[in-house]
Amino acid sequence: MPAGVVIVGGGLAGLSAAVRLTSEGFNVTIFEKRPYWGGRVSSFPDPVTGWEIDNGPHLITGAYECTRQFLQTIGSASKIDFQPHLQTVYFDPEKGKASLRSVSLPGNLSLMAGLLKFRFLRLKDKLGILKALQRLGRLNESPELDFFTADAWLIRQKQTTAARRYFWDVLCLAALNAPPGLVSFLQFFRVLKKSFGAEKEKARLGFANAGFQDVFAGPAEAFLRKRGAGLYKKETVLNLEIQNNRAFALQLKGRKLSDFDALVLAVPPHALEKMIPKNFIQQLTVNRIRFHPIVSVHLYLKTELFPEKFLAFIGGTCQWIFNMNAIRSSKYWEGIWYSVVISGAEEEAKLPKDTIVSQIFSDFQKIQPGWKPSDVLHIRVIKELSATAPGSPGAEAGRPSQKTAFKNIFLAGGWTRTGLPDTIESAVLSGELAAKEVMAQS
Ligand SMILES: Cc1cc2nc3c(=O)[nH]c(=O)nc-3n(C[C@H](O)[C@H](O)[C@H](O)COP(=O)(O)OP(=O)(O)OC[C@H]3O[C@@H](n4cnc5c(N)ncnc54)[C@H](O)[C@@H]3O)c2cc1C
DSSP states (O other): SSSSSEEEEOHHHHHHHHHHHTTTOOOOOOSSSSSSTTTTTEEEEEEETTTEEEEEEEEOOOOOOHHHHHHHHOGGGGGGOSSOOOOOEEEEEETEEEEEOSSSTTTTHHHHHHHTTTTTTTTHHHHHEEEHHHHHHHOOOOOOGGSSSSHHHHHTOOOOOIIIIIIIIHHHHHHHHHHHTTSSSHHHHHHHHHHHSSOOGGGGGEEESSIOOOOOIIIHHHHHHHTTTTSSOOEEEEEEEETTTTTEEETTTTEEEESSSSEOOHHHHHHHHHHOOOOGGGGGGGGOOOOOEEEEEEEESSSSSSSSSEEESSSSSEEEEEHHHHTTTTTTTSSEEEEEOOOOOOTGGSSHHHHHHHHHHHHHHHTTTTTGGGGGEEEEEEEEEEEEEEOOOOOOSSOOOOOOOSEEEOOOSSSSSSSOOHHHHHHHHHHHHHHHHHHHHH
């Protein structure tokens, strides 16, 4: 067993590796450059309301098996509420609201039956979707699926404009943070296969009923502390020294660390590139992986905009609007708290915050004619410029696995080769896989 494992990066991938390794009796130290744990899944107190707000609402699904196991281990599984069955309420300014809800039938029949009842689609649209889902069910994963876009596949399946607008495009943007024209079909295929297979529970959505600090980072930190892990925030690892095919030292601000046996690098690729000596970077096969932004806007209103937990808004700036009071079952500050999500926000991320907010106001007026901006008590806009790496066509081959060309260096991160798109589940799984590699080498 190694004397010590150092983990760089305290996002979910790093925390997951740390939880597994300390559980197996390893001596673990984590360095995180920010003043908080959780990385891209974090929350902090809003200075005006005092309430814990997330960096952006996240959804998990029943298919997130590693994440659910991780939450079970750190003792916070009860902080995710799962829907009894998949249900999404759509809002289209021209058609009003309609619900897409799977029904109580075995396996994927439940979604099919639900789809048949979905008011925004005609029979022709629905039959086309069902046929495409059936073809997908018969398809096996292969590397070729990474060389064309999800869009190309949908065109080949002759999906109607309405089927695209209300089903496929919404699903792709929600699951992969990019429209079907920008993502490889392989990534879309993986999401659909995992969520809409025989077990209908996997398609259910789960919502955090507390801030992410209380769901992920806080319980993970407490778990690790109890097991004697060394936890260091505000500590940036600047570079690594590599000799004889091994990492032998880490340079931090003002100090050098060399008493470790294994190193798990759980940072995004751009951070990894900065850390690795230039002459070794090729050996880590970190190809340029493209990240896409997400813009989240938290708004506190005097009056209720809608009572449902969340709405999929079609054809506006808003794509998802989360009713945080309903999700967290509590009243926040003085107002009713809604969080708007704009995924694949390449354009919106470049706009001034005021412009984004006025576009959101105009969407709110479509939900509730007569709604006025004077209803807003407080607004907070958060732009996450590198939110996820959805996987453009051909990118899969550039995702490195946990094992590297160096004997004691292992990689973790949602963006690494886990067989999943860059999500919470991929991050947690990557930490598990990296921990397994560390254990196998010791
Ligand atoms: C707004 C938003 C919404 C999202 N929505 C969803 C969703 O609904 N569902 C879903 O499954 N996923 C969602 N995701 C994606 C999900 O959050 C990520 O895939 C996952 O959190 C990635 O975790 P990670 O540990 O791989 O990376 P990160 O969280 O990026 O962690 C890497 C950590 O390394 C640290 N670090 C970097 N460089 C150094 C250094 N030199 N020294 C020390 N530390 C360093 C960073 O500070 C960071 O904390 C969303 C992401 C965002 C931003």
